Amino acid sequence: GAGVSQSPRYKVAKRGQDVALRCDPISGHVSLFWYQQALGQGPEFLTYFQNEAQLDKSGLPSDRFFAERPEGSVSTLKIQRTQQEDSAVYLCASSRHTSGRAHPANTGELFFGEGSRLTVL
Amino acid sequence: AQTVTQSQPEMSVQEAETVTLSCTYDTSESDYYLFWYKQPPSRQMILVIRQEAYKQQNATENRFSVNFQKAAKSFSLKISDSQLGDAAMYFCAYRRTTSGTYKYIFGTGTRLKVLA
Numbered sequence: 001g002a003g004v005s006q007s008p009r010y011k012v013a014k015r016g017q018d019v020a021l022r023c024d025p026i027s028g029h030v031s032l033f034w035y036q037q038a039l040g041q042g043p044e045f046l047t048y049f050q051n052e053a054q055l056d057k058s059g060l061p062s063d064r065f066f067a068e069r070p071e072g073s074v075s076t077l078k079i080q081r082t083q084q085e086d087s088a089v090y091l092c093a094s095s096r097h098t099s100g101r102a103h104p105a106n107t108g109e110l111f112f113g114e115g116s117r118l119t120v121l
Numbered sequence: 122a123q124t125v126t127q128s129q130p131e132m133s134v135q136e137a138e139t140v141t142l143s144c145t146y147d148t149s150e151s152d153y154y155l156f157w158y159k160q161p162p163s164r165q166m167i168l169v170i171r172q173e174a175y176k177q178q179n180a181t182e183n184r185f186s187v188n189f190q191k192a193a194k195s196f197s198l199k200i201s202d203s204q205l206g207d208a209a210m211y212f213c214a215y216r217r218t219t220s221g222t223y224k225y226i227f228g229t230g231t232r233l234k235v236l237a
Contacts, residue, residue, distance in 0.1 A: 004165075031223065042127075042212050042227040043166075056224060091166070093225075108154040108173075108216060110225060112166040 002026075004113035006092050012119045013082045021077045021116045023092030031095040033110065034067055034077050038088045046090075049075060082120045089115040123148045125215050127228035134203045135236050141188075142198045142231045144213030151175075155189065156214040156225070157198045159207075166212070172196065173218075200233075208235045 005024040013019050025032050030051055035043035036059075045059040051072035060067070064082075069075040079086055093110040124147045134140035146155070157169040172180045172189050179187050184204075188197045200207055213228040 033224070035227075040230075042125075042229045045224045045226070048224055059224070093166075108156070108171060108218070109168050110156075110158075110166075112158075114165045 004092055004094055004111050006090075006113035006116050008116060009114065010117050010119075012121065014121055015082060015084060017082050018078065018080045019082055019118060021079075021090050021092075021118070023075045023077070023094075023113060025073065025075070025092070025094030026096075026111055027073075029094035029096050029111070030072075031097070032069060032075050033093045033095075034075070035091040035093065036061075036088045037091055037115070043091055046077070079118075082118075084120050087118055087120045089117045091115045123150070123215055123217070123226050125213050125226050125228040127213055127231050129231045130229075131232045131234065133234040133236055134200070136203055136205060138203055139199060139201045140203055140233065142200075142211050142213075142233070144196045144198070144228060146194050146196065146213070146215050146226075148194070148215065148217070150217050152218045154216045154218060155187075155196045156216070157185070157187070157196075158212045158214060158227075160210040160212065160230075162209070169211070170198065203235050205235050205237060208233055 007022045032049040034046040037043045047067045048056040049069040064080045066078045093112045126145045153174045155172045158166045159169050160166040170182045184201045186199045210230045212230045214225045216225045
């Protein structure tokens with residue numbers, strides 16, 4: 001697609017419900033990131049995929065958070081048994097390349113989706 | 122661990138004037154990228170400008186330029202001839218270029234208001 005697409009844009013969940021947030025990155029982008037952005041704060045890293053491999057999940061706040069990218073394109077972030085502190089905007093971003101500066105077209109630029117705003121009541 | 126600090130929660134500038142947003146970072150790496158991203162209200166984050174640490178020349182993109190001071194670990198953004206459309210949250214970000222985790226580390230942001 002032309003840009004990174006996220007759905008749903010808005011999600012209201014009752015505490016204890018499970019939610020799934022979808023990210024469709026730019027076609028051909030190898031790297032995919034999930035970030036959590038609380039109101040008035042900067043994005044906080046959650047997890048990183050290189051194709052289908054989850055190379056870094058150090059930012060996932062608890063074992064209630066799970067992310068996957070089974071075919072190396074679309075990714076899903078799942079939050080089980082949601083809590084009020086999970087309320088935030090979840091941002092997905094993709095990037096064409098992976099490593100350093102080896103590829104001449106690697107600008108290091110991240111392309112972001114519009115985010116999924118989760119409100120847990 | 123790398124950190125990015127933006128000490129100005131909010132800044133205001135008159136239309137057509139110049140404003141500078143501050144950013145400092147901490148890293149033990151010698152090679153990395155630095156970025157400024159813009160996040161308009163309820164819209165997606167977009168790249169404003171990027172700087173590669175091994176390049177001494179400061180990056181410029183039209184009305185946007187940076188002052189990169191590697192020894193001081195400072196990376197400020199200057200916006201010249203400010204326009205109403207520049208009003209947004211601005212985030213400074215860091216990413217290492219060497220192998221390992223490629224996560225981008227963001228600051229807490231500076232809200233820029235442009236006054237007509």
